[in-house]
Amino acid sequence: MLNSIAILGGTHGNETSGIQLVRHWQNGNLPERFRALQPEMRLVNSAAIEANVRYVDDDLNRQFTAHRLEQQCSEAEAQLARQLNQTLGPKGNSATDFVIDIHNTTSEMGATLIILQQDEFNIQLARFVKHHMPEANILLEDDKAYSEHPYLCTVGKQGVMVEVGGQPQGVFREDIFQLTQTLTETILDFCIAYNAQTLPELAPCDVFILGENICFPVDETGARIAMIHHSLQDNDFQPLLPGAPVFKCFDGTEITWDQDTVIYPHFINEAAYATTHVAFATASLTKL
Amino acid sequence: MLNSIAILGGTHGNETSGIQLVRHWQNGNLPERFRALQPEMRLVNSAAIEANVRYVDDDLNRQFTAHRLEQQCSEAEAQLARQLNQTLGPKGNSATDFVIDIHNTTSEMGATLIILQQDEFNIQLARFVKHHMPEANILLEDDKAYSEHPYLCTVGKQGVMVEVGGQPQGVFREDIFQLTQTLTETILDFCIAYNAQTLPELAPCDVFILGENICFPVDETGARIAMIHHSLQDNDFQPLLPGAPVFKCFDGTEITWDQDTVIYPHFINEAAYATTHVAFATASLTKL
Numbered sequence: 001m002l003n004s005i006a007i008l009g010g011t012h013g014n015e016t017s018g019i020q021l022v023r024h025w026q027n028g029n030l031p032e033r034f035r036a037l038q039p040e041m042r043l044v045n046s047a048a049i050e051a052n053v054r055y056v057d058d059d060l061n062r063q064f065t066a067h068r069l070e071q072q073c074s075e076a077e078a079q080l081a082r083q084l085n086q087t088l089g090p091k092g093n094s095a096t097d098f099v100i101d102i103h104n105t106t107s108e109m110g111a112t113l114i115i116l117q118q119d120e121f122n123i124q125l126a127r128f129v130k131h132h133m134p135e136a137n138i139l140l141e142d143d144k145a146y147s148e149h150p151y152l153c154t155v156g157k158q159g160v161m162v163e164v165g166g167q168p169q170g171v172f173r174e175d176i177f178q179l180t181q182t183l184t185e186t187i188l189d190f191c192i193a194y195n196a197q198t199l200p201e202l203a204p205c206d207v208f209i210l211g212e213n214i215c216f217p218v219d220e221t222g223a224r225i226a227m228i229h230h231s232l233q234d235n236d237f238q239p240l241l242p243g244a245p246v247f248k249c250f251d252g253t254e255i256t257w258d259q260d261t262v263i264y265p266h267f268i269n270e271a272a273y274a275t276t277h278v279a280f281a282t283a284s285l286t287k288l
Numbered sequence: 289m290l291n292s293i294a295i296l297g298g299t300h301g302n303e304t305s306g307i308q309l310v311r312h313w314q315n316g317n318l319p320e321r322f323r324a325l326q327p328e329m330r331l332v333n334s335a336a337i338e339a340n341v342r343y344v345d346d347d348l349n350r351q352f353t354a355h356r357l358e359q360q361c362s363e364a365e366a367q368l369a370r371q372l373n374q375t376l377g378p379k380g381n382s383a384t385d386f387v388i389d390i391h392n393t394t395s396e397m398g399a400t401l402i403i404l405q406q407d408e409f410n411i412q413l414a415r416f417v418k419h420h421m422p423e424a425n426i427l428l429e430d431d432k433a434y435s436e437h438p439y440l441c442t443v444g445k446q447g448v449m450v451e452v453g454g455q456p457q458g459v460f461r462e463d464i465f466q467l468t469q470t471l472t473e474t475i476l477d478f479c480i481a482y483n484a485q486t487l488p489e490l491a492p493c494d495v496f497i498l499g500e501n502i503c504f505p506v507d508e509t510g511a512r513i514a515m516i517h518h519s520l521q522d523n524d525f526q527p528l529l530p531g532a533p534v535f536k537c538f539d540g541t542e543i544t545w546d547q548d549t550v551i552y553p554h555f556i557n558e559a560a561y562a563t564t565h566v567a568f569a570t571a572s573l574t575k576l
Binding site for chain 2: 020023024029052106166168169170171172173174175177223224227228229230233248250269270271274275
């Protein structure tokens, strides 16, 4: 039974869809059918929301490892993480059964549900979402154990992220808001069916499994020498074939995908990853 | 004669197209035909570029009024503005004949040339650009005298802005870079023809004239109660007809354009204007 559900917006202060959805629902607009779930709705990083920035000192969504939570770091987000771990967690022995953390991306990832483990709960959730919202993407990040992820949602016994784009940081788009609302409501519909034990048997569905980060090529000074090729830009979750162009260099040459497997790029040209020169992440496609 | 031309990138530190174009040209890649112009190429706000933010303390592109330049304000950008006024200006008695300042917008404005006065120089420039790059938009902001604008480019005897989008802040897109490069090169081709007195007689061209800023509707607490309607989003410089939807309210209702004239919205949902609740700017369309 999912007795305690938390819906979080504003973990990053300039990702507006979740902030508005939480505000809207806090203002008495939570659809009637979800009220029995009594979800806790919370705007997480109010200082970052106020300043319309991703974070004040450090990325809040990278603070939730056991190591970081044990340190007594003074950054605003490190302190906030310890508070959140007390009130929503504690991680590993949580008072919250299920945490839904809502994000935006500047990449054209549409409505993406990010799950962090392949247990029965997450497999059922993935199939349910894909069945009711076929346009949604399911992304599985299980390159490490659930407890080892640094993400806020892992303070819950179960935790997922809603990741919707493309939307520039600080901008609020109607189409992106509608996708965010639809995906979040679909997850809550799953919670109702899960608690009522009325989940249908559903066939395996398409799931993208996170591979690795691919970085921009840089010169000896660390400056980028290339940009995302226009044929890759905005094509998140579309197959990238061996030999297809990936980067256009400023000298006019092209760099192609030199591996011999098809991959599914996502987080293509995400603004928040630009400072670390991450160009995109790879994924493989499977049935789960 | 345009004897001294300055090409500026990074006036806003997270507007990447101009930063890259200036870097590229500084690295010996300025096309051969422009070398006789000996343009000065400058990355303006290096602290903001380094931090990948619009500005450190205050918007640099709002500092160049006589009033602000006379004040001894301590903000990083106020100090930088006084330095730039000394080295590129001084405003009103400038050592620089023509300043081209390159910007990005998150709005779908394509390649837009912003001119600030309707004198012979700017009219010829507008016609030349529109003739050689028909997909470019010309936007005239002459709601105040040239000298009264707060923009950096007004430190030059003549000054214009290149404004290209849509591109999220901090992101670098190939398509937007290509538009930026093409528009800037077209302006430099104009400079060559202007100096050689080989400008052709060109017919008047379409020019958008800035009207007013339209703000999001807010409640008594100052919170927005509506978003840009999906039928307006991304339709910069397309005609908005009387009665057409402009805002979708969070309560499900719509707000329509209630004036009886057609206007041409632009800077629709621009991220940098979100904190002041500016939803878009209006323009009228004329021949110049």
